[in-house]
Amino acid sequence: MVANTRPQFTAFIGPQRLASGPLAEVAIAVMNASRNAAAPPIIIFADATGQPIDLDLRGTERDVIARLPQPAPDLEAATEEASAEPRGRGRPKLGVVAREVTLLPRHWEWLGAQPGGASVALRKLVDEARRANGDTDRARAARDAAYRFMSVMTGNLAGFEEASRALFADDRRRFVGLIAGWPDDIRDHIVKLAFSDRAEP
Structure with missing residues (x-):
């Protein structure tokens, strides 16, 4: 699904x-x-x-x-589509962008010896890291989004500094307690941004 x-x-x-x-x-x-x-x-x-x-x-x-600004294309869906098609030169459908990467000679030597060459090896390494760190990355992105929203909407409210510290310490119970007195819709949205993709403690 x-x-x-x-x-x-x-x-x-x-x-x-x-x-x-x-x-x-x-x-x-x-x-x-x-x-x-x-x-x-x-x-x-x-x-x-x-x-x-x-x-x-x-x-x-x-x-x-x-x-209205148009959303960026879903690269994962494009990857699945492109994998079913015969491969030509380059990967324009995937939005592949050439950028400079600075590595030591031993890194280039190792990458060059991998099947498919340096670009394929780097993409595989990045995908593996994304899979391994996916939960941590999502939690960090959710926390950062909640903090940015808080900074705009609640920066002048009582308890903002303490609540921010609890948010970055990932102390959900304390955080929710500290923002309990804030306006309902703002409080509920902060909790949704920060924790909606995580299980209840």
Whole structure:
């Protein structure tokens, strides 16, 4: 079963969650809410990174959707597709990019002796490292996303510094206790960003 990897976004109007989901849906919700001149500030966040994003919401709904940034292609799906096709020169469908790598001579010698050459060996090493460290990398990315969101939305709230320390110490119980008094929607979103892909302690 393939997991849904479509990027998700969340908009906050003041301390309240306005909308959450694909960027087009969130953008339209923000566009409609921002028509009220008395509305509090609205911020849209990318859930994967916790970073706020700016959108051009002028014009009609169609105009807004047409200007939205397009998500990057799913390279893993492209890899599976390309593996079923005869291999030609290069791998343009996979988005292969040539970049400089600096290694010692003994590293180049070892890589050059591997089946398929240096590029194939490096890709295999990176894929193995991603598999071996996947859980750790996901936990770190989730923590970083939660912290970025917290910094924007709760940097002035009581307990922010202590909560940040508990988050980076991966002390979930203490962290959740420290943010318990924060506005409900903000608190719930922080917990979702930081821990939704991990089991309950």
